[in-house]
Amino acid sequence: MEVFHALMEAGSVSRAAERLNLTQPAVSLALSAFEKELGFPLFHRSKGFFAPTGEAHALHAETEVGLLSLARIERRAAEIAAGRVGSITIASNGAVAINLLPWLIADFQKHYPEIYVDLKIRSSRQIAMFASGRQVDIGLIDAPVPVGGLDSIIFKLPCVCVFQEGDPLGKEDVIRPDMLDGRSIIAITGDHNVDKEVDALAAEAGARIERRVSCSYFAIARNLVRAGAGIALIDALNGTRKLEDGTDWRPFEPRIHFELALIAPADQPMETAASTFHSVLVDYLSAFTELSEPGDPGSLFRSAGPG
Secondary structure (H helix, E strand, O other), X not given: OHHHHHHHHHOOHHHHHHHHOOOHHHHHHHHHHHHHHHOOOOEEEEOOEEEEOHHHHHHHHHHHHHHHHHHHXXXXXXXXXXXXXXXXXXXXXXXXXXXXXXXXXXXXXHHOOOEEEEEEEOOHHXXXXXXXXXXXXXXXXXXXXXXXXXXXXEEEEEEXXXXXXXXXXXXXXXXXXXXXXXXXXXXXXXXXHHHHHHHHHHHHOOOOOEOOOEEOOHHHHHHHHHHOOOEEEEEHHHHOOOOOOOEEEEEEOOOOEEEEEEEEEOOOOOOHHHHHHHHHHHHHHHHHOOOOOOOXXXXXXXXXXXX
């Protein structure tokens, strides 16, 4: 399974062998044995061509879940042997993985260094599947939640307008759709709900906006603003962080919201460490729903404690 997963991720026998620290013949032999056990080929092979079959794509997601389960078992066994307290597995898409979770995890580790924290970055659908299968303790995804069997809390985060310091928009207290006239606005994938709402409000106000650049994550949109690629409407969590990166922000009216879902496996009590992290995360995200100041994410666990 590890060889198959590495081949799917790496795309070639040579790169998979390098990733696994194995020889290419060893990888080929393991793949052949796996295919023989399954009863069908997983890759098309011809001179100069190596590509996964449809069956391989269908099997890949299940294989990843299986390997995650095995990894959790191995880690738990190591924790027991070492006398460590526990671990937390967090999975996130790009919404909070860049400008929030690294600081929260680092702060958590300062106070609870015996707790192992594993951060995984996946798509919202993959994270929901992992949480439903109890492969992760805490998940953060775009709402709506795509699968059942999960406990979820939805946070409606207002979007703010982000621009370079010194931009004329900095003279305004609130940014409104008519003020976007003639501006180049960075798109979030080009068909994100935030993009659609901005376009609709601009059209209603008679404002002509341009879309010259698109990206996948709000945090990357902020970096594009920093680099001079335009302005952006992004969630308050990424937009209001004090990063000293030469950007500024203002509230946007009428309100546009980005809905973030905090998910966890249903009917399964959280272990103490995960519960502590979850509680701080809830408090921090809740503060953003009204654009209030939630505090430094690198100092939130000082008064918190497991239990």
